[in-house]
Amino acid sequence: MVAVVPNAIDAIGLSKRYGARWACRDVRLVVKRGEIFGFLGPNGAGKSTVVKILLGLIHPTAGTARLLGVSYRERAVHAKIGYLPELFRYPPWLTVTEVLRYHRTLSGRAPSGEALSRVIEQVGLRGREAVRVKSLSKGLQQRLGLAVALVGEPELVFLDEPTSAMDPLGRHEVGQLLRDLRAAGTTIFLNSHLLSDLEGLCDRVALIRQGRLLYTGRLDDALGKQASYRIGVAGMTGECLQSLAVQGIPAWVEGEQLMVASERAGLPRVHQVLTSHGVEVFEVIPERETLEDWFIQRVGPEPEQGVP
Amino acid sequence: MIAIARITILEALRRKVLLSAVLMTGAFLALYGFFVSHQAMTTPSGLPTMMREVADLDLGSLFCYFMIAFFAIFSVSGSVSAEIESGILASVLPRPVRRRDVVVGKWLGFALVQVIYVSLVLAALMLIVGAYDPLPGAAHLFSVWACFVLEAWGLSAVTLLGSVLLPTLANGIGLALWYFITFLSGSYAQLPFSQSAAMRQVEFLVALCLPSDGLFRRAVYELASGSLTAVPLNLLGPFGVQQVPSWGYVAYAAGYVPVMLALAVWAFSRRDV
Numbered sequence: 226m227v228a229v230v231p232n233a234i235d236a237i238g239l240s241k242r243y244g245a246r247w248a249c250r251d252v253r254l255v256v257k258r259g260e261i262f263g264f265l266g267p268n269g270a271g272k273s274t275v276v277k278i279l280l281g282l283i284h285p286t287a288g289t290a291r292l293l294g295v296s297y298r299e300r301a302v303h304a305k306i307g308y309l310p311e312l313f314r315y316p317p318w319l320t321v322t323e324v325l326r327y328h329r330t331l332s333g334r335a336p337s338g339e340a341l342s343r344v345i346e347q348v349g350l351r352g353r354e355a356v357r358v359k360s361l362s363k364g365l366q367q368r369l370g371l372a373v374a375l376v377g378e379p380e381l382v383f384l385d386e387p388t389s390a391m392d393p394l395g396r397h398e399v400g401q402l403l404r405d406l407r408a409a410g411t412t413i414f415l416n417s418h419l420l421s422d423l424e425g426l427c428d429r430v431a432l433i434r435q436g437r438l439l440y441t442g443r444l445d446d447a448l449g450k451q452a453s454y455r456i457g458v459a460g461m462t463g464e465c466l467q468s469l470a471v472q473g474i475p476a477w478v479e480g481e482q483l484m485v486a487s488e489r490a491g492l493p494r495v496h497q498v499l500t501s502h503g504v505e506v507f508e509v510i511p512e513r514e515t516l517e518d519w520f521i522q523r524v525g526p527e528p529e530q531g532v533p
Numbered sequence: 534m535i536a537i538a539r540i541t542i543l544e545a546l547r548r549k550v551l552l553s554a555v556l557m558t559g560a561f562l563a564l565y566g567f568f569v570s571h572q573a574m575t576t577p578s579g580l581p582t583m584m585r586e587v588a589d590l591d592l593g594s595l596f597c598y599f600m601i602a603f604f605a606i607f608s609v610s611g612s613v614s615a616e617i618e619s620g621i622l623a624s625v626l627p628r629p630v631r632r633r634d635v636v637v638g639k640w641l642g643f644a645l646v647q648v649i650y651v652s653l654v655l656a657a658l659m660l661i662v663g664a665y666d667p668l669p670g671a672a673h674l675f676s677v678w679a680c681f682v683l684e685a686w687g688l689s690a691v692t693l694l695g696s697v698l699l700p701t702l703a704n705g706i707g708l709a710l711w712y713f714i715t716f717l718s719g720s721y722a723q724l725p726f727s728q729s730a731a732m733r734q735v736e737f738l739v740a741l742c743l744p745s746d747g748l749f750r751r752a753v754y755e756l757a758s759g760s761l762t763a764v765p766l767n768l769l770g771p772f773g774v775q776q777v778p779s780w781g782y783v784a785y786a787a788g789y790v791p792v793m794l795a796l797a798v799w800a801f802s803r804r805d806v
Binding site for chain 2: 277283331
């Protein structure tokens with residue numbers, strides 16, 4: 226008999242109403258174990274409300290959820306969860322090590338020096354262990370927030386805009402850290418506006434707008450299969466274009482480049498036609514809808530009314 | 534709970550809450566010491582000396598009463614609300630920590646710091662008075678200490694409840710005003726012309742809502758009766774004791790603390806963060 230591993234998150238009908246306004250309504254989410262799940266939406270869409278309900282910070286008007294197979298109301302399951310809030314603040318009078326020791330204790334684990342040292346290394350705070358929080362830059366405080374989220378060795382991590390205060394190098398390092406965590410089996414629930422970061426990172430995404438889920442699925446499915454390529458060529462001829470057309474491959478020239486409407490599987494055939502006509506190929510650039518294009522297309526301008 | 538209490542104590546020390554309170558208290562004690570020594574040197578012996586001692590103790594305990602209240606109210610007023618506003622609690626509450634542990638842990642931390650503060654202030658006061666006059670017995674002194682500790686604990690518990698329900702500034706100002714209303718009501722009750730049944734009932738209700746003033750009156754009674762029982766306490770006017778709060782009332786004040794804490798826990802468990 227095969228044991229069924231419960232999903233990391235199973236949320237059903239999550240709703241929160243403030244007076245006449247719904248912050249989120251009937252949100253249904255499934256996040257599988259070991260995936261990086263991107264939660265997208267414009268400002269005020271209800272992303273943080275959903276996360277806060279799952280973490281027990283906000284009481285939902287309706288709906289329920291299971292985290293790692295256990296009701297989100299069970300405090301015990303929170304020992305396996307890490308969280309970096311969007312507004313990351315830690316007691317400014319504490320040092321880096323003291324903050325981490327405090328949070329590791331709160332997560333129910335012994336504050337061993339080895340565990341603290343490991344997480345300090347992971348987020349790049351080595352050498353700043355004795356520095357007080359108030360003396361850290363915003364970017365370093367966000368790294369500390371990441372360390373706080375990871376210090377309890379969580380199985381599920383909620384990260385709300387984890388790189389918003391970081392420079393490009395920091396964002397790159399965090400991206401690599403998240404990939405490493407995923408490889409180690411940690412599930413990551415990621416809220417971010419930095420869509421370019423999410424694009425190369427997330428296995429699946431959900432899009433929320435005005436408190437309602439518009440899309441949940443794989444990122445590849447959301448962006449569609451590769452449809453066209455921009456090919457840098459030299460020695461392009463009319464005969465070559467004609468040959469491509471005969472092969473059923475739509476192609477046209479844009480300046481010094483050849484545009485080819487083809488899926489990835491058709492590329493060897495394109496290459497064969499080009500070389501048979503003596504055309505030299507320098508580069509092949511995929512032309513695809515970016516996550517940002519997809520996001521803007523679906524979110525569009527905000528209607529003025531709240532969720533009906 | 535212990536981790537939260539520990540961090541609360543650390544906060545009081547690192548943010549110099551206790552230090553600034555001790556420094557300002559020291560400034561008062563210097564002035565008070567000068568006043569007491571001056572009185573001792575200029576007052577002839579006999580009954581006026583007894584009056585002087587009671588007046589010194591009354592002034593000292595009044596000072597303790599105010600300082601302890603300010604310390605309790607203003608150190609606790611933002612303990613929950615400010616951490617919600619700043620976002621600090623947003624990273625604590627998703628941990629496997631019950632909200633009850635956060636409220637009670639914070640109160641425990643403050644309670645311990647307040648015990649230290651009350652003990653230091655009372656010890657300094659007694660050293661000053663004791664340099665010139667005999668002090669009340671140990672049992673009376675312990676009763677005074679207990680009354681002031683209970684004052685601090687009750688105020689911090691009700692301020693913690695306010696911190697769950699209100700923004701920091703509104704809570705601090707509201708509690709300070711409420712505290713002064715209770716003091717004024719208690720002071721008015723000591724005046725000979727305020728003994729009607731209706732006024733007694735109002736004063737009683739006010740004293741039930743916040744038992745700080747009643748504890749102060751009991752402390753004054755313990756100080757005076759322990760040293761000079763012959764001096765009528767009503768001679769001290771609004772700062773004296775017309776009717777001594779009973780031990781039953783002190784027990785009520787002790788029960789007030791867990792009730793306020795329970796209300797704070799209940800309110801916090803229902804609050805969105």
